[in-house]
Amino acid sequence: MAMAAPWSSSSCCATTASTSAQHLLRPTGFKSAARPAGASRSSSCRKQGRNRRRQLSVRATAAAPPPPVDYAGTSAGADADYVASLKVKLLSAVSGLNRGLAATQDDLDRADAAARELEAAAGGSGAVDLTGPGLDALQGRWRLVYSSAFSSRTLGGSRPGPPTGRLLPITLGQVFQRIDVVSRDFDNIVELELGAPWPIPPVEATATLAHKFEIVGTSGVKINFEKTTVKTKGSLAQLPPLEVPRIPDSLRPPASNTGSGEFEVTYLDGDTRVTRGDRGELRVFVVA
Numbered sequence: 001m002a003m004a005a006p007w008s009s010s011s012c013c014a015t016t017a018s019t020s021a022q023h024l025l026r027p028t029g030f031k032s033a034a035r036p037a038g039a040s041r042s043s044s045c046r047k048q049g050r051n052r053r054r055q056l057s058v059r060a061t062a063a064a065p066p067p068p069v070d071y072a073g074t075s076a077g078a079d080a081d082y083v084a085s086l087k088v089k090l091l092s093a094v095s096g097l098n099r100g101l102a103a104t105q106d107d108l109d110r111a112d113a114a115a116r117e118l119e120a121a122a123g124g125s126g127a128v129d130l131t132g133p134g135l136d137a138l139q140g141r142w143r144l145v146y147s148s149a150f151s152s153r154t155l156g157g158s159r160p161g162p163p164t165g166r167l168l169p170i171t172l173g174q175v176f177q178r179i180d181v182v183s184r185d186f187d188n189i190v191e192l193e194l195g196a197p198w199p200i201p202p203v204e205a206t207a208t209l210a211h212k213f214e215i216v217g218t219s220g221v222k223i224n225f226e227k228t229t230v231k232t233k234g235s236l237a238q239l240p241p242l243e244v245p246r247i248p249d250s251l252r253p254p255a256s257n258t259g260s261g262e263f264e265v266t267y268l269d270g271d272t273r274v275t276r277g278d279r280g281e282l283r284v285f286v287v288a
Contacts, residue, residue, distance in 0.1 A: 083121050087272055090114040091145070094284055099175065100150035108148055115274055115282055119266045128219040128265045135181050135215065137268050142285040144175040149281040169195025169202075176288055179213070186213040186223050204233040211260075221275075222262045 093114040097103045103111070119127075128134065150172075173191030180186075188209040193202050207230050211223040231241040263283070267274035273285040 079121075083118065086114070086118040086121050087267075087269075090118050090274070090284065091272075091286075094146035097146060098150075099144055099172070100147045101172065103148070103151045108151060111146060111148065111284075112282055115266070115284070118274065122267050126218065128268050130215050130221070130265065131218050134268070137270070138179045138221075138265075138273075139181045140179065141288040142177045142179070142273060143288040144177070144283060144285055146284040147175075147281060148283070149277070149279070171195070171202075173204075177285065184212050184214065186211040186221075201235065203236060206231050206233060216262060219265045220262060221265065222260070224260045 090111070093107075093111045094100070097107055097111075130138065171193040173193060175191070176189040178185070178187040178189060188211070190207045190209070192205050192207060194205065195202050207228060209228050210226045212226060213221050213223045216222050225246055227246055228244040229241050230244070232239045261278055263275045263277040263281075265273060265275050271287045275283045275285070277283065
């Protein structure tokens with residue numbers, strides 16, 4: 001019996017069936033671990049290329065110039081710090097002067113020079129504008145820390161007023177200004193201690209000088225006196241307040257003080273106010 005040659009159709013079918021069986025028995029998604037040598041070299045080249053590009057990117061970033069500095073903002077911050085330092089200088093110059101009652105001529109000159117430095121650094125004349133939103137900065141209760149007019153040793157300052165010292169046993173306490181920009185009320189509030197012969201204790205009282213105010217120009221304030229109210233404190237606090245109305249102009253002596261006046265706000269921020277009066281008085285206030 002003749003035998004089929006190795007290249008016969010039956011032999012080819014057997015080989016094909018064997019190969020098909022191997023494909024069927026191989027798990028789905030199975031990939032041979034063996035990789036062609038060319039593919040391995042290609043992967044290595046790609047990896048080296050990526051590393052090279054990464055190195056170039058790092059070098060380019062390191063060599064890039066820094067962003068420009070905003071010198072405008074730095075200058076503004078420096079100016080604000082300078083103004084703040086001048087404000088501290090002024091407050092230091094007037095401290096310990098008992099609101100000006102203990103000021104010598106040297107103290108007056110030193111305070112005036114410090115105030116002029118602050119006013120100039122803040123913008124000079126016209127820096128304060130009370131005609132718009134700036135008016136709101138006046139609102140509130142302010143405590144007087146210095147008045148050049150008190151060096152005259154009278155409570156009226158450069159205007160007529162009762163003297164302090166041995167002639168009348170009056171001790172000046174705290175002095176405040178209460179300003180309401182809505183109602184335009186402007187009150188000067190003075191705490192006083194009135195001496196009395198022994199064994200009567202001194203009388204403590206608060207005098208409130210009520211005014212109305214209006215804005216003159218951009219930074220000027222004009223006040224018009226209306227009345228004075230005196231309220232005792234301490235052991236006499238139960239007494240009702242004493243109200244002294246304004247004397248009509250027709251009944252006043254020609255040279256008397258009408259209680260009106262003007263001043264200019266030369267410096268104003270959230271906690272400090274500097275004013276110069278129509279008679280040259282320098283006054284410094286801080287928020288109470």
